Amino acid sequence: MPQYLLSVWHDDDYVLDFATPDAQRRVAQVAAFNDELQRSGAWVFAAGLHPASSATVVRSSGGEVSMTDGPYAETKEQMGGFWVVQAADLDVALDLAGRAAAASESPIEVRPMEG
């Protein structure tokens, strides 16, 4: 069955403060959505990510490996987490993405996986 990456996007300076009611509401919503994915068999994998400022970029060129601080893309929006789901087709994946967007209260990018 086709698999899709559903990624969550927010501002690069976004920090989730779990003490706030807003964050707790979203965490509960996402947990309920994850349960639903597992029950329906759509679940493959999912994870939340630490802020983009915690990222390191590693490059290899002519046997030399170099590292730079920060995320690869210097954009205002960064990926904050993702799901990998399996779905019969695009319309099913888009429906899941709609529910992911409601649960996380963030825009979701849907991207088909190769293979």
Place this chain on the structure above:
Amino acid sequence: MTDTLDAVFRREAGRCTATLIRVLGDIDLAEDAVAEAFVIAAEQWPKRGIPPNPGGWITTTARNRAIDRLRRESTRVERYIAAHRMHTCDTEPDPTPEDEDLDRFVDVVPDDQLRLMFLCCHPALAADAQVALTLRLLGGLETSEIASAFLLPEATMAQRIVRAKRKLRHNHAPYRIPGAAELPDRLHAVLASIYLIYTEGHTATAGVALTRVDLSTEAIRLGRVLATLMPDEPEVIGLLALMLLTEARRSARVDADGSMVRLADQDRARWNPNLIEEGHGLVRACLRRNQPGPFQIQAAIAAVHSDAPTATDTDWSQIVALYDQLYAIQPNPVVALNRAVAVGAVDGPSAGLDALATVDLGDYQPYHAARADLLIRAGHTDEAIAAYDRAIELTATSAEREFLSRQRQRAATTPHGPHG
């Protein structure tokens, strides 16, 4: 034999492609096969005559050629199997081809055309890609024709179409008619796409029209196909009525010099009575159904205009009421602008300007043109001239610029004072 190969192609290409996408499971494969079948038809039909069911003949020939070729090129068999991921959810997928399949006649299935319309107008595609794909696959137009219709380089249009098809394939977009829950939204995308094709053809009536494919005619053809396939969707009928009633005025929109003629100044004897009659019939059918939607209301407005033997006979208060109804469904500034123009016709230019006061459409040419007209009628000449200048600045076609320049000229030389 009145049917020419060209006429058969215009009528059948989209239907055949639609069925072959389901049978073969791949857009590119279906397009190639249909093109090949029409080449064979061009060789055989002049000698043997056009078969009684040309669409079925093309579809069967195309299917057989495609399977033959898949068998010869083993790598493409894999592609064929992979391609079957574009499966239909509401029908049984065709099994892998067997030898006896080649004897079976494949007829076009009308629902396939609906599936293809929903695929081409999938909301995951941008509006310009939806339009391009609809014209390519359902209209059977060449990429070069679509490119010139939109005044774009052919390479740009080719890339747009290739990317759209690739996106649908990579994403495993289903080939199906959306279920009841999604249907209103998905259908709206199809209607919007057809209307966009229509308006592109309509606004291009001037100047370069002769060198362009007739997009308005193609949009009406698609609208008729959709109305045949979904006769119980009132908005489908509303869109067709709107296009027909607008089309009825087409030859009166431009004068002998090629400049635009406003609705109020058009020679109504040049309106097409057959299209008006057909459009009115459809509007009445919509009214009886009483499930109003934006296209039906716009069609009703067009019907009120075409009901009036002269511009001064127009029932503007009914038009204001229809715009009120439209604004309740679609509260956007363009609707508010049109409503303000109608208010100006009923209650005078000052009332029209009051209705326009809350509308903000800075870069929208019709806003400045309509405002200029209300201002001149209210006697505010200097402001009117400024509004005409802004409108002229924002006008793309020479016919409209010509018209606005003449209006501006008249405003500048007419003695001041209200005369609306």
